[in-house]
Amino acid sequence: MMNNPMLKAPLTINWALTNRCNFNCRHCYSRTDPSQELDGPTLKRCIEKIVKAGVLSINFGGGEPLLRKDLLDIASISSQQGLRVSMNSNGFFIDKEKAIQLKHSGFSKVGISIDSHLPDIHDNFRGIKGSHRKAVCSLLYLNEAGIKTSLSTVICKINHRDIHSLIDFALQNKVAQLNFHNFKCSGLGYSNRDELDLSPPEWKEFYLKAIAEKQRNKDLEISLDDPIIASLGLSQDNNSLVKGSVCGKLSLNIKSNGDITPCGFIPIVIGNIVRDDLKEIWFKSSVLEKMRNKKPTGKCATCSSYDDCLGGCSARALALTGDFNNPDPHCWEK
Amino acid sequence: MKVFRNPDILWREEEDSKTQAYDGLTKGDDVSEIGTSVLFSDGVMLSLNVLGTEIWKRCDGRSEDEIVSELVALFDVDPDILKKDARLFLSQLATKGFIHYDE
Numbered sequence: 001m002m003n004n005p006m007l008k009a010p011l012t013i014n015w016a017l018t019n020r021c022n023f024n025c026r027h028c029y030s031r032t033d034p035s036q037e038l039d040g041p042t043l044k045r046c047i048e049k050i051v052k053a054g055v056l057s058i059n060f061g062g063g064e065p066l067l068r069k070d071l072l073d074i075a076s077i078s079s080q081q082g083l084r085v086s087m088n089s090n091g092f093f094i095d096k097e098k099a100i101q102l103k104h105s106g107f108s109k110v111g112i113s114i115d116s117h118l119p120d121i122h123d124n125f126r127g128i129k130g131s132h133r134k135a136v137c138s139l140l141y142l143n144e145a146g147i148k149t150s151l152s153t154v155i156c157k158i159n160h161r162d163i164h165s166l167i168d169f170a171l172q173n174k175v176a177q178l179n180f181h182n183f184k185c186s187g188l189g190y191s192n193r194d195e196l197d198l199s200p201p202e203w204k205e206f207y208l209k210a211i212a213e214k215q216r217n218k219d220l221e222i223s224l225d226d227p228i229i230a231s232l233g234l235s236q237d238n239n240s241l242v243k244g245s246v247c248g249k250l251s252l253n254i255k256s257n258g259d260i261t262p263c264g265f266i267p268i269v270i271g272n273i274v275r276d277d278l279k280e281i282w283f284k285s286s287v288l289e290k291m292r293n294k295k296p297t298g299k300c301a302t303c304s305s306y307d308d309c310l311g312g313c314s315a316r317a318l319a320l321t322g323d324f325n326n327p328d329p330h331c332w333e334k
Numbered sequence: 335m336k337v338f339r340n341p342d343i344l345w346r347e348e349e350d351s352k353t354q355a356y357d358g359l360t361k362g363d364d365v366s367e368i369g370t371s372v373l374f375s376d377g378v379m380l381s382l383n384v385l386g387t388e389i390w391k392r393c394d395g396r397s398e399d400e401i402v403s404e405l406v407a408l409f410d411v412d413p414d415i416l417k418k419d420a421r422l423f424l425s426q427l428a429t430k431g432f433i434h435y436d437e
Contacts, residue, residue, distance in 0.1 A: 006351075007348060007372060008346075008348050008349060008350060008351075011344070011372065011374055011379075054346055056344040056345075056346060056374070057344060084344055177376065221376070223377055240377075240379055241372065241374075241379045241380075241381050250379070
């Protein structure tokens, strides 16, 4: 078993089917993106394309993917072609019947975004009263329908001290996985970063506590997806094939208009799935090549952790410094 | 005991790497560091070399002994060493939940 293979194609495609959303989240990365949407037949052809390239799984997002009336058809087409199908949703439109339909259309996993165990805080953050209650109900319906659930929480000022409560909340609602997503300064997340983002010492404190809880809680899979964690030098199970950001190494993002970007938080378009060959982009994109071979700059150049974290989150470095080779602004190292 | 792949595991072979590995084998090169397949499930990912891949592909209800005897015919290695390596590899896969044993 080995690390850092050059794969023939992404393992996963994250596909923002729509940028439309019924919520007004203060950290939304796509709300400021007006991209048009691909029609159903075009999407079907594109899905065939990614299957042919060798992609194994597809994760639908947005916007709120359930606002696409043809979501179930798109999922059915994807699962029938052998893709593992999942999505991220705010859960608002998932009732008992919808959960069963999602199961029948081939969804194996649905992640529900919940930012706080406290309804008022979540509702205020998401901009819709009652959204917490709906999200919690959706978890119940999805579990009953036999779909694996995860709880997606973007860590920021409103919840970074609530690790225990969020874990208890996840266990109470019988989710299989709790994802602590790192805050990205993208879209409204960029505009509202002063209000929402943590300082580097706060990130360090959060991760030390979260990793301790992850090691303590064996009944719940806790996922921490931030590459700067490697700089803590703690021994963790290394479950990834690559070091640093996985974007452009294991996965790619497709926007609602078919534009391909390294990840949902990096606004550099490297092709379009309608027009271009996915494998050609995967192997020949100069942007991906640079992301896979980052050059340490600034404090990274002399940091002993660089070989493990590879400068941290490329999206964050690009958003806040203009160059993904620069140190991750969340990094706490001096 | 028969060995079965966990059906929840997504996997694929990497054709270019596979060609490179088999070309290397014919020349007598060490190809143990060339990943010829990738396995993943829920964030856990593995890249397997050519021997690991051939073992993985046979985890479809065959026994360990059947797998080993097939691989002895494929690879120019000492059967005892191969048997030991295959057993260790399968036990690692089982620990990760990628395979299970059944009667």
